[in-house]
Amino acid sequence: MELQAGEGRVIAAAGLGRVLVATAVPVERDAVAKAFGGFSPGSDDESLGATAHGWTDVIAVGVGPALAAASTASALTAAALRGTPYDLVVSAGIGGGFQPEAPVGALVVADEIVAADLGAETPDGFVSVTELGFGTVRHQPPEDLLRRVADAAGARTGAVLTVSTVTGTAARATALRERHPTALAEAMEGFGVAEAAGAHGVPVLEIRAVSNPVGPRDRAAWRIGDALAALTEGFGKLVPVLESWNRHDQ
Numbered sequence: 001m002e003l004q005a006g007e008g009r010v011i012a013a014a015g016l017g018r019v020l021v022a023t024a025v026p027v028e029r030d031a032v033a034k035a036f037g038g039f040s041p042g043s044d045d046e047s048l049g050a051t052a053h054g055w056t057d058v059i060a061v062g063v064g065p066a067l068a069a070a071s072t073a074s075a076l077t078a079a080a081l082r083g084t085p086y087d088l089v090v091s092a093g094i095g096g097g098f099q100p101e102a103p104v105g106a107l108v109v110a111d112e113i114v115a116a117d118l119g120a121e122t123p124d125g126f127v128s129v130t131e132l133g134f135g136t137v138r139h140q141p142p143e144d145l146l147r148r149v150a151d152a153a154g155a156r157t158g159a160v161l162t163v164s165t166v167t168g169t170a171a172r173a174t175a176l177r178e179r180h181p182t183a184l185a186e187a188m189e190g191f192g193v194a195e196a197a198g199a200h201g202v203p204v205l206e207i208r209a210v211s212n213p214v215g216p217r218d219r220a221a222w223r224i225g226d227a228l229a230a231l232t233e234g235f236g237k238l239v240p241v242l243e244s245w246n247r248h249d250q
């Protein structure tokens with residue numbers, strides 16, 4: 001069914017969920033929006049660059065966990081104040097893939113969203129803020145939904161790490177994998193988006209298309225165009241899953 005801008009409220013009223021997709025940068029936002037048939041006029045929130053697709057808004061929230069958290073929280077609050085709250089938040093974009101499990105061009109759906117460098121270095125190694133007694137370093141997407149999304153999109157599932165510094169050495173890639181053996185990808189926004197969603201009591205997913213291997217810095221190895229194409233193709237396949245998702249499925 002082709003939806004026009006503005007129909008989101010009607011659909012939400014009928015019980016289907018409203019979805020906020022948060023990418024870091026506009027080129028990722030546009031790649032996701034393409035899967036929904038491109039932009040529709042009548043954005044719900046022009047100041048945040050939101051683009052209405054009936055039941056889904058796709059916005060660029062900025063690079064890094066702090067800006068992503070602040071922008072996502074603003075969008076969630078604005079929607080709630082309008083009386084059209086979101087039922088699901090999806091952090092999406094390109095990311096680094098741990099080799100060989102997540103090759104360039106692969107799609108990864110997070111079964112855990114982990115803040116991998118939020119903690120303290122000690123003589124005995126890294127200690128997370130949770131181990132230090134402060135807050136959480138992980139968010140758990142709804143199991144049933146993430147499996148349905150991954151199956152539909154042909155994606156791998158595993159932990160997606162959020163880092164503030166892009167990994168640039170083999171030693172750091174190895175250290176991350178030792179601490180997080182199920183990690184398939186790293187990126188810079190997922191945990192921030194998840195913290196905002198958690199503060200609003202809204203479930204979260206993270207979907208990453210692999211643009212580069214996690215490891216020694218090699219700009220020539222980036223395949224951003226391929227990753228953006230994979231993002232569009234993946235979202236195209238999972239639109240029906242999101243369309244039928246309902247917060248009562250949680």
Ligand SMILES: O=C(O)c1cccc(C(=O)CC[C@H]2O[C@@H](n3cnc4c(=O)[nH]cnc43)[C@H](O)[C@@H]2O)c1
Nearest residue numbers: 024063094095096166167186187188189212214217
């Ligand atoms: O300068 C570098 O070596 C470098 C390598 C990979 C990515 C970057 C970025 O500045 C992109 C940050 C942007 O893209 C996401 N992203 C893509 N690949 C990775 C990665 O390997 N590790 C972390 N983040 C990545 C990220 O979510 C940001 O939105 C620079």
